Amino acid sequence: MANKRVVVDPITRIEGHLRIEVEVDENNVIQNAYSTSTLWRGLETIVKNRDPRDAGFLMQRICGVCTFSHYRAGIEAVEDALGIVPPLNAKLTRSLMNMALFMHDHVVHFYHLHGLDWVDVVSALDADPAKASKEAFKYAELPIATGENDLKKVKKRVKEFVDKGQLGPFANAYWGHKTYRLTPEQNLILLSHYLKALEVQRDLAKLMAMFGGKQPHPQSLTVGGVTCVMDLMDPSRMGEYLTLFKVGSEFIENAYQADVIMAAKMYKDEASVTEQAGVMNFMSHQEMQLNKTEFLFDTGIIENGDLSKVFDINEDLITEEATHSWYADNEALHPYNGKTNPNYTGFKDMDTVGPDGKMIHSKVIDENGKYSWIKSPRYDGKPMEVGPLACILISYAKGNEKIVPLVDDFLAKTGLPKAALFTTLGRTAARMIQVRAIAKHGLEAFNTLIENLKVDQDTFTSYKIDKDKEYRGRFIGDVPRGMLSHWIRIKNAVVENYQAVVPSTWNAGPIDSLGQIGPYEANLVGLKVQDLTQPLEIIRVIHSFDPCIACAVH
Numbered sequence: 001m002a003n004k005r006v007v008v009d010p011i012t013r014i015e016g017h018l019r020i021e022v023e024v025d026e027n028n029v030i031q032n033a034y035s036t037s038t039l040w041r042g043l044e045t046i047v048k049n050r051d052p053r054d055a056g057f058l059m060q061r062i063c064g065v066c067t068f069s070h071y072r073a074g075i076e077a078v079e080d081a082l083g084i085v086p087p088l089n090a091k092l093t094r095s096l097m098n099m100a101l102f103m104h105d106h107v108v109h110f111y112h113l114h115g116l117d118w119v120d121v122v123s124a125l126d127a128d129p130a131k132a133s134k135e136a137f138k139y140a141e142l143p144i145a146t147g148e149n150d151l152k153k154v155k156k157r158v159k160e161f162v163d164k165g166q167l168g169p170f171a172n173a174y175w176g177h178k179t180y181r182l183t184p185e186q187n188l189i190l191l192s193h194y195l196k197a198l199e200v201q202r203d204l205a206k207l208m209a210m211f212g213g214k215q216p217h218p219q220s221l222t223v224g225g226v227t228c229v230m231d232l233m234d235p236s237r238m239g240e241y242l243t244l245f246k247v248g249s250e251f252i253e254n255a256y257q258a259d260v261i262m263a264a265k266m267y268k269d270e271a272s273v274t275e276q277a278g279v280m281n282f283m284s285h286q287e288m289q290l291n292k293t294e295f296l297f298d299t300g301i302i303e304n305g306d307l308s309k310v311f312d313i314n315e316d317l318i319t320e321e322a323t324h325s326w327y328a329d330n331e332a333l334h335p336y337n338g339k340t341n342p343n344y345t346g347f348k349d350m351d352t353v354g355p356d357g358k359m360i361h362s363k364v365i366d367e368n369g370k371y372s373w374i375k376s377p378r379y380d381g382k383p384m385e386v387g388p389l390a391c392i393l394i395s396y397a398k399g400n401e402k403i404v405p406l407v408d409d410f411l412a413k414t415g416l417p418k419a420a421l422f423t424t425l426g427r428t429a430a431r432m433i434q435v436r437a438i439a440k441h442g443l444e445a446f447n448t449l450i451e452n453l454k455v456d457q458d459t460f461t462s463y464k465i466d467k468d469k470e471y472r473g474r475f476i477g478d479v480p481r482g483m484l485s486h487w488i489r490i491k492n493a494v495v496e497n498y499q500a501v502v503p504s505t506w507n508a509g510p511i512d513s514l515g516q517i518g519p520y521e522a523n524l525v526g527l528k529v530q531d532l533t534q535p536l537e538i539i540r541v542i543h544s545f546d547p548c549i550a551c552a553v554h
């Protein structure tokens with residue numbers, strides 16, 4: 001029997017426009033998968049011929065989610081090009097802003113974007129709140145928002161929605177799907193945390209605004225340093241950062257961490273989240289400066305899932321190609337020489353599985369030609385997964401003493417082997433481990449900043465741009481979805497070329513000229529879908545990457 005094509009478009013609860021097409025065999029096992037974005041942005045062309053001092057502001061518009069990431073990357077690429085080293089106070093302030101972004105990002109991802117892939121909201125209506133309240137103590141020392149009365153209120157609130165036939169944000173999901181594994185009481189705990197996380201994410205957005213002036217799109221970075229000098233000198237402002245950081249940390253420990261452990265224990269026999277899959281190559285860059293010399297997370301590359309060796313990154317081996325992307329130039333180019341010239345070639349006709357399971361006439365991507373606005377980044381010609389899983393695996397494999405205990409704690413509490421890290425479940429857990437590490441160790445940056453401000457108030461390094469000189473520089477770091485790099489060339493004091501190689505591009509990019517598929521696609525191949533009209537397994541795998549397609553296409 002011929003394979004059937006299934007189209008999932010749009011993938012919701014993500015940032016941007018992502019479409020997934022898969023071909024399944026007669027047993028509903030995915031044989032081929034295609035990841036595509038259907039909307040082009042064009043920021044790399046907009047920034048050309050502009051004043052490089054504006055690169056941060058222009059690149060910030062790539063994304064409304066990791067708005068700080070591209071802002072900082074645009075600024076630090078210019079600093080690198082001009083040979084500017086910002087003062088320690090500026091570096092630590094940027095680091096503290098980055099921590100706020102990660103905490104906000106991962107809490108929102110687990111509860112509001114990915115959570116309902118694990119939680120059956122309708123099942124929570126059958127829960128016994130008293131039992132659920134006791135259950136919460138199994139996973140957290142000080143459970144949050146899971147007192148019996150809290151849970152009764154949550155149940156009543158959601159029941160009212162359901163009785164009115166208005167599920168609001170919980171509508172149009174696959175409630176009752178066979179692969180949901182939590183008990184009604186566990187579903188109720190997570191539902192309560194979903195609602196609580198709406199408050200916590202507001203506090204974490206404020207945490208970013210403490211030094212950023214506002215969120216999204218903070219405004220306090222400048223080439224050479226930071227401009228939030230008044231905030232750094234204001235004890236009440238600094239105190240508020242500390243208070244909000246602690247609110248976030250407590251939620252991460254007693255809700256997020258606890259819920260991931262609970263979900264991992266219940267899902268550990270569900271093949272769709274525990275089977276090893278993917279490109280098995282991982283890359284991440286050091287991040288979260290804690291003091292003059294130390295960073296919380298490590299740099300490196302793991303190949304073929306082998307944790308016994310971590311390779312250094314050679315920046316010269318990073319390329320992007322467009323063999324299957326809607327751009328004119330196919331060849332693999334280093335980002336300093338990258339090109340972004342759109343060349344849209346459209347869709348083809350084919351029958352696909354319709355909403356009721358019957359075949360319908362459709363337009364689909366042409367997998368033999370160009371089929372996505374996302375390019376294919378490669379390292380030494382190989383696809384790489386980037387993101388929290390890469391960061392945690394690399395820091396773990398390098399024996400990072402702040403990360404090893406947290407990974408071991410996760411494995412001990414869930415009874416999972418190390419191999420389980422290389423799965424959808426492992427990817428979801430890694431995001432939690434990453435912010436747990438920030439919550440536990442991030443304030444070292446805060447304390448270093450306070451101590452340093454007593455003897456040194458510098459926040460800016462002055463510089464000059466020589467019109468007659470040519471410059472090139474780059475930023476490389478890890479942002480919430482993984483390794484991000486920005487590459488700039490400056491000539492006649494304007495931007496001559498600019499390329500952003502973005503985490504979601506690494507993960508969501510299409511097939512390359514050698515026929516190698518990217519991480520989203522590789523994680524779908526081999527996956528069995530129980531019901532083709534309710535492709536929850538596909539959504540769960542894809543959501544575990546926390547796609548940001550605004551970033552991926554830029």
Ligand code: NFC
Binds near residue numbers: 062063502549
């Ligand atoms: Ni948008 Fe991103 C940045 C991506 O580069 N992908 O994490 C960051 O968005 O969220």
